[in-house]
Amino acid sequence: MIDDNKDLTEAICDSLESSDVECKIINDGRAGLDEILNQRGTYNLILLDIAMPDFSGFDILERLKKEALLKSENIVIFTASSITDRDIDDFIAAGAKGVLKKPVSLDDLTELVNKYHSKSS
């Protein structure tokens, strides 16, 4: 979970605990990118926030696209912006797995996690 909002990341992790899902929180863009690059293939699902100061989700996506990692990792864009944002469409076309709208409901989150959690096993 890469998002600069600490409350939100806490909430998500707490909500996933009950589902026995291990959750790693990174509140900084660059750190998040580094983590993805260094730990390729480790994560079942990466939730990526767009609006982050200094190094945004778009920057991360650009970099991942360059590294051709967009397709291999399961990246879901997590954003309060309108779903029909064209840039997001581009990234989905480039390999991102989808968009999750904020504020997210517990059910939607659980559904998404289950989708990718089961894949690993």
Place this chain on the structure above:
Amino acid sequence: MGESASGQAILGLHSNGRDKIPIYSRIGTKLIVGFLIIAFITGIVGYFSLSYSQIVGEKFHLLVQQSIPTIDSLKEMKLAALNIEADVNELTIAAVPQKVLQDLTVQKNKFNEHLKNYEGLVNTYFPDETELKETIHTAANTYLQTSDKLAGSIQNTVTPTPNVPPLVQKSINEKDAAEKAVFQTIDTAIANEVDEIQNRTEAVDNAIKNSSLVTFASIIVSVVVAVVFGLFFSLYISNPISNLKQASIQIGKGDYRTACKYLSKTQRSDEIGTLSFEIEKMRQSIESMKTNLDLLVMQRTEELEIKNNQLLKTEKDLRRVNEELVKTEQAKEEFMSMVSHELKTPLSPMKLYSQMLLKQTKSYGKLNEKQNKAITVILNSIMQLEVLISDILDVYKLDIGRLKINKVDVEVEELINETVTGFKPLAAENGINLQSDSRVSGSIKCDPQRIGQVLSNLIKNSLDFVPKGNGQITIRAEGDSIDDPSKVTFTVEDNGTGIPPEKIDNLFKKFYQIDTTVTRKHGGTGLGLAISKGIIEAHGGTMWLDKNYINGARFRFTLPINGEKI
């Protein structure tokens, strides 16, 4: 200033007799005078020629009239004298003397006649030559006398003798002497006349020669005079014309000074002078027009410059305003992002935690009734807030024309069913019959999220206003194949309380609520219909309330099949 002064001078020359050129100044007059002079010269030439011809004639006349008849007479006299001599000689041997005597008489008469002629002529034309005339007269008479005497002598000699009788011989001698004398005088006279004729002939020749010379000289003089006259006159005309031509060229070039110089050279009192005058007037007029024009152009240029500066200033202002507008637009964009992000940010954890608490998982523990109620209310409030923020954002986007519509091909039936299915549980819970009725088989171009939003909004409204346990909501879609095949009409009708007539006009206005008690309970903001109408209109369709439906509320909207404005 100099050019206008000389220009005025040109004008001044003609200011009095502008309309009438005095006769003596006219070109025609001068031309006539010139030709008259030439004619005069030719006349003089003619006159001299004529006089010389007259002299020739005169002289010739003299010749014919005087000298030649005189000489003819003398010659005739001589001839007659010779005939007399012949006859006299013939007498001596004549067999028939009568005939000879007759002829002799004839010849004597002839001689006398011619002598008389001669004398007459001399008397008339040569009155001074009396001496010769006398001499001839005497000689002639003597000759006649002696001839007569001889003739008589011969007649008297009856018998022919071999020797000539001494009397006859004496007569013969006398006759011979007289004959000699008369011939001599006649010859002299003839010689004189021949001289005279020669003199007169010479005089005629001279006269002719002189006449020819004079004529020839006169012709040359005439030609020279004519050529000179012609040259001068043509220059007299062509020079000023050339100057006027130059003046015109200079006017054409705009060099009014030089033009004036040329014009001042052609100041005259004849027709060319008036032409020059008029051209000068024209030059002045053109010059002043040009000056005015230049002035006007300068004024206009100044005005244009001022206007241009004003325009530039306006442009600058506009540019500034545009920049500000752009900034305002940017501010709107930023505001939108802010609303969409910042406002929603706290909602995410709020919602998650509330939901988790309600789930009552192991980590969060069980809730008592009061806690449950409290958290339920909290969660509901969060949901309402979520909806409100979303609605406000939509309304804002519609207001600034930034609502994004992503049109794709959407199966009408599928869209309606999907929306309806979402509401089925809630409807069933309240005993409301929710039905879909799609009479359109194909698809249309629209934004499924947004149209779904509209349908949801209408259904939600209906759910609030239909009677529980007996509610009826129908969603219909039909194509207008007869009237207009290009659009699909959607209808959402219910059997609820309907819309009071006085509230119909304000129905689609923002924040307008029919019954705040009802909508507030279900989290209505009064923005739903406004947003729905905005979405439909953004698709190019129209939305309205069917006023004729009295059994409840019937909302209708149209959408173009091809996604373009109807």
